[in-house]
Amino acid sequence: MNRELYVNNYCIVRDHRIYVNGKLCFESPVSNGLREFAKAAYRNLAPNYNKFFKMDEISKLGFIASEYLLNYISIDEYKNDEISIILSNSHSTLVTDTNHQNTISDPESFFPSPSVFVYTLPNIMIGEISIRNGIKGENAFFIVEKFNPEIIVNHINNLFLTNKSRAFIGGWVNHTETDYEAFLYFVTDKKALPHNRQVINNLYNNL
Amino acid sequence: MVHFLADNIISSLGITTSENFSSLLSGEVGIRTIYDKKYYPEPFPVSMIDEVSLEHEYNKLTLNYSYEGSTTKLEKMIILSVADALKNTKIDIRSRRTAIIVSTTKGNIDLLDPxxxxxxxxxxxxLWKAGNIISRFFANPNKTIVLSNACVSGVVAINTAAMYINSGLYDNVVVTGADIVSRFVVSGFMSFLSLSQGACKPFDMNRDGLSLGEAAATVIMSNKSESNSSIVYLSGASANDANHISGPSRTGEGSAIAIKKAMIEAGITAKDIDHISAHGTATPYNDEMESIAITRNNLQDVPLNSLKGYLGHTLGAAGLVETAVLLEEMRRNIMLKTAGFEEHGVSKPLNVLRQNESKELNCCMKMASGFGGSNAALIISKQEINEPGAIR
Amino acid sequence: MEEIIEKLKVQIIEQLNLEDMEPEDIDADEPLFGEGLGLDSIDALELIVLLEKEYGIKIQNPKDGQKIFYSVKTMAEFISANQK
Known part of the structure; x- marks a missing residue:
């Protein structure tokens, strides 16, 4: 059995553009923040999935990246608990955290909202992608100072070598007050680009 | 083989594992109803760490370390927890071969408060900033790895540490974690109507929600044992429900998958498991979901407890706190009762512990579930298992 | 009553992020949950916040929510009966 993993597909969302396997797939005419960009990118795929509009901005970003990534491949050959999602970022859910904090700071207008609070955990986007695609494998979300392929590559390789999973969505989904960026990739044992730190770093940086 | 070398718990019930365990053994509950508008406009039950003694202990500790920067409450809790656990092992925290993993859901979230x-x-x-403080304090040369995966963070952090050691990436991993009680978290859970009126009542007929708590905990894992009677890590897994971002699956699917995968990896069957430490938040849905997941794996007769009725739900620390308690239960061969449990209140006939009970504990399981559809489980054992079913 | 119903529809669309929905798309007598608008448990909690924030009405027992939030009309009736 082949014990090596390969990057079969990858998707980058950056500067109001979406690239899949290096090719530009969507471009928003105006660079007007994540909320409008995510909506336009969603409409471009037209998936008719109303839950999308309930998500906070970073979950929308992760969701959009996963939709474009998985749009070009089939995951049907894997059992739902054989597909794992391992993500990372540097700002956790800070933008949504600030939104929640704003609903509770003033005692005169203290109205914490459950639909905001529930998104103040970074792994909620893993939940959203899992619900959308019926994925039931391993989950982990790491918070790192800056994009760090090592943690994700190690985690995915370890899960594979211990037979916990056969297919993986790995990557980085970050949202700050001023910027957003997503880089998701799909890994299996089907021959393509080798799944290692160098390759992941190159894919992330070469756009 | 991955060995558990040392551990610590900092909570409302003490600042070492043995202090906490003595309190738990005597049935002491750390949850009190407080009325402090800093946290919430109305009174609510919660398990809090005394800040004055926390400061005092921290100041005492810093005399032995050269770190001079200022630290937040959360960082102090983690540092105290790691420092105490380190006292009981010979591992070198300054070595490149030693990694630190921090498990937390919200870290220094109180700093967002005006x-x-x-x-x-x-x-x-x-969160990574708090991680950096921890590695700097202990002069650990590696970047601290921060894992934030809702309420399964602690269990997933231990599973991750075991993979690091088994793959040869590191020799030792200090797995630590903490979460604090904040206005942020209290108001959020209040808006979910998921907090109980009094101290929470896991698996009970009249359970009405969870109690929050704050804690830090640490377990130190290594590829070498430091004694001839060590407890080892057998296996662990996580799984997503793919059902709803806040509501647990009605079928217990994700939790059942995590348990099943962990049992397969360990090469054991249901009859090999002596005791289960459940997640048991005491929300109506969580405990019901767990009862189904446990029964689906034929584990319904295994004596089970939840510790949430003593210490509340400590979020990102919970998996570590509860694994540290489970390790102590195994060392002493005592299973703690489930505080708050009176009348069986889930649809499956689980064996929920009503009294502390003595039992030879060789192989035990820890479960966790959380928002985002996340579930996890891990299995630990007193002895090495070479062949499937070799445990007796 | 009609006035509360119309206002509520706008507030529900806004608060629950019902994209692509216009007030006239919501039938005041239709069930809000289940088939109707496809709302879920978080939406139910959000409606409790809406009543408190916009109308100053606190629901003491969340179990009452099922009846109150059956439809826009039942919500409006509850509001007009409880508003100070």
Missing amino acids: AKKGCFESDRVL
């Missing part, structure tokens, strides 16, 4: 503005640099709220 009342705390200016106390620390504004980006101190970022």
